[in-house]
Amino acid sequence: MGELTGKHALVTGGGSGIGLAVARALIDAGARVTICGRDESRLLAAGRAIGAACVVMDVADRRQVDAAFAQAGQVDILVNNAGQAASAPFGKTDEATWQRMLDVNLSGTFHCTQAALPAMLAAGWGRVVNVASTAGLAGYRYVAAYCAAKHGVIGMTRALALEVALKGVTANAVCPGFTDTGIVSDAVANIVAKTGRSQEQARSELAAGNPQGRLVQADEVANAVRWLCLPGSGAMNGQALAVAGGEVM
Template identity: 60%
Template sequence: MSLNHSLDKRHALVTGASRGIGYAVARQLLEQGACVTLMGRGEAALKQAAASLAVHGEVNFASGDIARQSDVHQAFAAAKARFGPIDILVNNAGQAVSQRFDRLDEAAWQQMLAVNLTGTFHCMQAALPDMLERQWGRIVNVASTAGLVGYAYVSAYCAAKHGVIGLTRALALETARKGVTVNAVCPGYTETDIVREAVANITEKTGMNAEQARGKLAERNPQGRLVQPDEVAEAVLWLCQPGSAAVNGQSIPIDGGEVMAG
């Protein structure tokens, strides 16, 4: 990625930012001149991530659970005290639980909605007022191909990610004439902790080894591979650029053609 500092001094807040896609997004935003606040639940991991990212630019962290509105308000207030109003929000934090539908209990269902959908709502609602006041903002929600199609054994996750895409589209229409764009990226199976957990689950239930399980997931991608976090981050970064102002309400698959092929 060229270092043209197209986001010079813009304040970006990235959730789930201590590893995986969130970490890659934070690094690329920093390389374009943004000041970045990392948000997540684990303070130790956030502190370590911030220390390693500091070489790329101005970075801070704020811990909190996005499923709790009070945590979000507290974390956003701390972020704004350091870097000012939030110009860019990347909702990346998420969890996946694999379970057959008839065995899915209400607690797991509610947890998937709370983290993947309600948490996104909390953060969007907290960031939006400053964006509207300044007539400029970028909101990018990291959804999933599970928000575009169905996958067996992850019904709650699919429902939550479909909800994220619906929320993205609705808010995009509300802010379309106010300088704020709202978009989603929808990664296929990506080299992250969620996929590593899926591999472990497959090996436990099927007897496959880890390499076979990874291959099974990669088969869904017409390119025959797992998506890399940096590839998702590149798409997120593009949506945050000033030049992407005409792109609004979109849900962009980052999946090697999986959804198209389906």
């Protein structure tokens, strides 16, 4: 019997990368898991591989979110992992890019949390874990919209944590540094295209910000999320934990 046996966890962006690693870690801890995402074929393949239920939804669309949560049923643990990153100099960041970063990374987290929270409050127990980024704790060049959205996620997490502190629910964030996932692969491709560097040089450049000199692994982020979800982690509330090898302290 795992520590999360009897709990139902929903993980957004659960078809790959950090989300898939989180879903697997929660299943290993005994939870029943539903993974959500926009890519139905990838989602279903992931669900079959790890034994998770699947619900297709776009977190930026409130109607889809409400329908998905109605289909999934009561959620005890919510992991808001779905996200996107786009890169451009500040002066060349267009309105569409700015809005998309807010819609997916910040509003998506808001929509899903609002959908899950009433049942948690009624049960007197719940865990909300938002996968933010070290970009929510520090500034990075050329990703102003992404940084703004992730800073917003951390601010929202802290505000929610205070509101639910006496109600058996906790709200926390994990803040990965550059992690070996599809988003980093896209960043590497962007660096290669714009600078002519090799893929290895681009990856090394991203890893150089980590004092350990490497990219974070998805399973390492998943371990932090899993710990925050455990019954014994109830004193953790309103925190933003950097999983970044010491890059942010």
